[in-house]
Amino acid sequence: MPRAVRERQMMDAAVRTFGRRGYRAASMDEIAELAGVSKPLVYLYLHSKEELFTACIRREAEALLTAVERAVEPELPADRQLWAGLTAFFAHAAEHPDAWSVLHRQARTHGEPFALEVAAMRGHIVAFVAGLLEAAAREAGSPGPPGERDVEGLAQALVGAAESLAAWVNESEGESGGAVSAKEAAATLMNFAWVGLGDLIKGERWSPR
Template sequence: MAGGASGGARGGTRGRTGGRRMPRAVREQQMMDAAVRTFGQRGYRAASMDEIAELAGVSKPLVYLYLHSKEELFTACIRREAQALLAAVERAVEPGLSADRQLWAGLTAFFAYAAEHPDAWSVLHRQARSHGEPFALEVAAMRDEIVAFVAVLLEAAAREAGSPGPPGERDIAGLAQALVGAAESLAAWVNESGTVSAKEAAATLMNFAWVGLGDLIKGERWSPH
């Protein structure tokens, strides 16, 4: 199979860039880009390796040679997109900011990533969770990392507030779970609506989480300014 795959890659201009063969790492990313797009738009079960290979501009044997089975390819896509989402959120949060500004920055980055990468979002929050335990566990691991990250921000907020009775570890964990769950649901709604920006979504959740439902109904609002 390896010989056939290499021959297929050499057999035309698709396997070359400027007269030279494309490096393996670059080719793998190209295949995974095609896979994320196909899985995200077609769904895991409906997507085929033929479609992915055609979109990537390579032969199907080459996809199998580099990325093995459909299941392994899907798992690799989940891991790559999960790492990218986590990195986007972590990059956005500057340690020197106040706790509320850090949370605002993280939420804005989260919603922006979901909106700017709809196929990746579909892979992570639709396909992976509905096609078996191995895939769902990969997404659960990513979610646990986000929850832990949010918990750190909430602990910092409690310290900033200087409350004589700050929430305990269990309360912080519960609040972090609730906030991440709300962000996931809101991101799905934002992507489906197509009319709400990442900043608008982040403001909605900041008002709900930071100001509180009771004060929000009374007209109070949180502002990044």
Template sequence: MPRAVREQQMMDAAVRTFGQRGYRAASMDEIAELAGVSKPLVYLYLNSKEELFSACIRREAKSLVEAVRAGVEPGLPADRQLWSGLRAFFTHTAENPDGWAVLHRQARSHGEPFVSEVVVMRDEIVAFVTGLIGAAAREAHSDPALADRDVAGLAQALVGAAESLAGWANDTPGVSAKEAAATLMNFAWAGLENLMHARPWQPPTA
């Protein structure tokens, strides 16, 4: 078997083991057995447990970012672009629950260097969503009504909500990717649409 194929086979086993057992509880013996190879071969290809986990984070992060980008069709109205991006995000996390567990739960809870790997992925998604919200503002106004800081804050809030909702949807039987995306769209778009048309909520005066 070619090295690249064997390596991906071991990575698949590692993602499944880390996602279901957790980083600390997972053992290289389990990963090797699931992959159908010897433990020395895992070490030969992927060095250490830490390096293997980092490689899993990078692979799953790259796959998620590519899925979200591919899900958005340029040229559609702003709400359709956001909807298709959310559908792609929740579809990917639902179809790859172990990968999402690695990114959302395991990597974030075991410090460096794992947290930094996830931050890179999150920053890329936030930047992409920032572009979508900025495009929506330009669509609603020939001169954008939202300041760059507001757009950046909204993107952070939307991505954070999507991350939490994906974890809940994967843990809740019967919740489909479409339902999760619709839940967030209903929560977010009503507010975003008002902002796009200069109807922001204002805190009460003292």
């Protein structure tokens, strides 16, 4: 079996184990067993638990970013672009709960080096959202286009809102009202971010045209 395939199997097993057990409790024995390889082979290919975890964070961060960026078609109107991006984000988080746990919980709670890996991905998403907002404001011929700092602030707000909702969705599983779906979460955030509370409170809603 080629090395790349073996490595992918090891990382699949690692994401699953880190995501479910947590970084500390996860053992290299368990990861090797789940991947169907020997423990020495895991060390040979991925060196240490720290490096394996770092590789997992990078791979899953990349996958999440790619899912969002691919979903957004720049020729669509701004609200449709945002809707597509949000839908892709929540769908990806829901379909890959172990990866989400690695990125959102484990990587942030086990020391600075791992946290910095996630912060780098977050920076890319914020920049992507900021670019989208700038392009939208230009297209709308906004009389007072938002300043660079305003745009970054808005992008930070949107990304923070999305993270918070995704965490809430993942925790809502098994609750009495049933899980919140990725689609519901995307719709809630789209209404919040696009329509705004002022109009939402009066009963307005965003809907795809």
